[in-house]
Amino acid sequence: MDRNSSYIVNLICTNCGKDFNANERNGLCNSCGKILFPKYDLEKAKEMLSKQIIQKRKKYNIWRLHEIMPVKDEKFRLTLGEGWTPNVKLNNFGKDLNLNQVYLKDEGQNPTGTFKSRGLCAAVSKGLELGVKDFVMPSAGNAGAALSAYAAHAGVNAHVYVPKDTPKLIQKEIIHMGGELTLIEGLISDAGRVANKEGKKNNWFSVSTLKEPYRVEGKKTMGLELAEQFNWALPDIIIYPTGGGTGIVGMWKAFEEMETLGLIGNERPKMISVQPSGCQPIVRAFKKGDKYATPWDNAHSFASGIRVPDAIGDYLILNAIRESNGTAVAVDDSEIKEAMYSFAKTEGIMVCPEAAATVAATVNLTNEGYIDSNDSVVLFITGSGLTTPNDW
Numbered sequence: 597m598d599r600n601s602s603y604i605v606n607l608i609c610t611n612c613g614k615d616f617n618a619n620e621r622n623g624l625c626n627s628c629g630k631i632l633f634p635k636y637d638l639e640k641a642k643e644m645l646s647k648q649i650i651q652k653r654k655k656y657n658i659w660r661l662h663e664i665m666p667v668k669d670e671k672f673r674l675t676l677g678e679g680w681t682p683n684v685k686l687n688n689f690g691k692d693l694n695l696n697q698v699y700l701k702d703e704g705q706n707p708t709g710t711f712k713s714r715g716l717c718a719a720v721s722k723g724l725e726l727g728v729k730d731f732v733m734p735s736a737g738n739a740g741a742a743l744s745a746y747a748a749h750a751g752v753n754a755h756v757y758v759p760k761d762t763p764k765l766i767q768k769e770i771i772h773m774g775g776e777l778t779l780i781e782g783l784i785s786d787a788g789r790v791a792n793k794e795g796k797k798n799n800w801f802s803v804s805t806l807k808e809p810y811r812v813e814g815k816k817t818m819g820l821e822l823a824e825q826f827n828w829a830l831p832d833i834i835i836y837p838t839g840g841g842t843g844i845v846g847m848w849k850a851f852e853e854m855e856t857l858g859l860i861g862n863e864r865p866k867m868i869s870v871q872p873s874g875c876q877p878i879v880r881a882f883k884k885g886d887k888y889a890t891p892w893d894n895a896h897s898f899a900s901g902i903r904v905p906d907a908i909g910d911y912l913i914l915n916a917i918r919e920s921n922g923t924a925v926a927v928d929d930s931e932i933k934e935a936m937y938s939f940a941k942t943e944g945i946m947v948c949p950e951a952a953a954t955v956a957a958t959v960n961l962t963n964e965g966y967i968d969s970n971d972s973v974v975l976f977i978t979g980s981g982l983t984t985p986n987d988w
């Protein structure tokens with residue numbers, strides 16, 4: 597096999613186990629309606645992916661471990677420089693909380709200012725390989741901007757449906773990069789219904805969160821990088837702002853694949869999901885011990901990227917939290933706002949509201965004694981504060 601190719605085998609339903617052809621356009625499982633994940637021949641990939649080989653590679657983007665990414669032909673692998681974001685030790689923030697090993701992964705340095713670049717880079721690239729010319733999605737804004745960027749770069753079309761209250765700057769970002777933007781009355785779930793209808797009618801490829809099997813592969817690279825950046829040892833705790841859940845679910849998949857590849861052992865970080873008090877379906881389901889989350893009524897929060905009332909990946913998010921012995925917590929919008937201001941002054945990094953939610957949650961969990969001073973903790977700063985122009 598060409599050494600630049602992928603070891604993808606097929607797509608497997610995460611719920612019923614049915615398999616699907618990875619050379620054809622697929623969305624959700626046509627038997628049970630749940631999520632499909634790409635599966636790789638990890639035993640073969642193992643020969644190519646020793647720590648020594650990986651560390652010598654010069655490619656610092658999401659295609660670094662291309663063997664376990666879904667795009668077979670190198671010529672379809674787009675890049676705008678996404679991925680391999682800095683892992684920064686937070687001395688001031690750590691000192692204030694009496695934490696000795698607290699880090700952040702600065703996803704704000706991705707091309708479109710958020711970690712959404714990773715997922716859409718992977719999904720648009722795979723779409724190109726499958727011959728797709730039109731992509732459609734509902735978005736809280738950041739995913740739409742990322743889709744528009746990669747679609748423009750590839751010379752194909754992005755159709756994006758966002759709630760009317762999406763920050764103006766993000767709306768402009770989408771329009772300037774040539775995305776076809778439609779404003780929808782209501783929440784992301786309402787935008788989802790319209791995007792779905794229009795997508796079906798026009799035969800556009802849907803890249804709605806977890807409703808296709810490839811964005812998760814882009815997000816997975818956060819977990820791959822983290823392991824390499826920590827010299828193949830994972831931190832004790834990962835704190836992650838959770839909306840649709842691709843980030844947490846993608847990293848969880850990365851850890852499993854890396855264990856099979858022999859790159860890490862069976863230890864796992866505690867995965868901690870953070871949601872806003874005004875929309876916390878995962879937190880509620882976690883506390884109740886439910887396998888699925890019921891939709892959250894009257895969802896509200898200015899952290900719109902994590903204002904997701906009804907996530908199709910609920911069972912996968914809850915599974916990752918539980919298997920990791922982690923937890924799920926909510927923070928108030930007032931705490932998020934306060935964290936945005938204070939964190940910028942403490943560490944010199946402007947964070948978006950979703951990322952500030954992880955900062956606020958870290959403070960609360962430390963004060964409650966959940967986090968110990970010697971735990972190594974990674975906060976996912978999912979986006980830059982520069983993507984948040986409205987009046988905060």
Ligand SMILES: *Cc1c(COP(=O)(O)O)cnc(C)c1O
Pocket residue numbers: 710711712738739805837838839840841842843844901902948950951978979
């Ligand atoms: C989309 C988004 C999230 C939530 O991401 P999921 O992995 O889908 O849960 C968090 N932060 C920002 C900045 C986002 O844009």
Ligand SMILES: [Zn+2]
Pocket residue numbers: 609610611612613614625626627628629630
């Ligand atoms: Zn199924």
